[in-house]
Amino acid sequence: MNDIHDMTEAMKAEFLAAFRAQFGYGEMTATANDDAAAMLKAAAWAWRASREAVVVELPSFDGYKDHIVRELQAAFSGAIEAQGLKVAQ
CATH class of the missing domain: 3.30.429 (Macrophage Migration Inhibitory Factor)
Known part of the structure; x- marks a missing residue:
C-alpha cells in the first residue's frame, strides 16, 4: 500500500509531478536504481499518509x-x- 501503483491515476500524476519537480527524476529512473526506488517508495508513503490525514x-x-x-x-x-x-x- 506504499506504492505509487496503489494510487488513483489523478493522485499518482500529481505525486509524480511533485516528485520530479523536487528531485529531478521519476518512476523510470527509480526502476533502474535501488536508492532512487527506495526514495520514491518513501516519498509515496509520506504522500499517501499526508492525504489520509x-x-x-x-x-x-x-x-x-x-x-x-x-x-x-x-x-x-x-x-x-x-x-x-x-x-x-
Missing part, C-alpha cells in the same frame, strides 16, 4: 430537496476520494 466535511446543503442532497453528496464525495482524501461521515 485530511478529512473533508461536506456542507449540509440546507434547503435542497433530499434527492438533490444525495446526488451532491455522492458527486462531491467521489471527487474528494479520487484525490486520496477522506470524507467525514
Whole structure:
C-alpha cells in the first residue's frame, strides 16, 4: 500500500509531478536504481499518509430537496476520494 501503483491515476500524476519537480527524476529512473526506488517508495508513503490525514466535511446543503442532497453528496464525495482524501461521515 506504499506504492505509487496503489494510487488513483489523478493522485499518482500529481505525486509524480511533485516528485520530479523536487528531485529531478521519476518512476523510470527509480526502476533502474535501488536508492532512487527506495526514495520514491518513501516519498509515496509520506504522500499517501499526508492525504489520509485530511478529512473533508461536506456542507449540509440546507434547503435542497433530499434527492438533490444525495446526488451532491455522492458527486462531491467521489471527487474528494479520487484525490486520496477522506470524507467525514
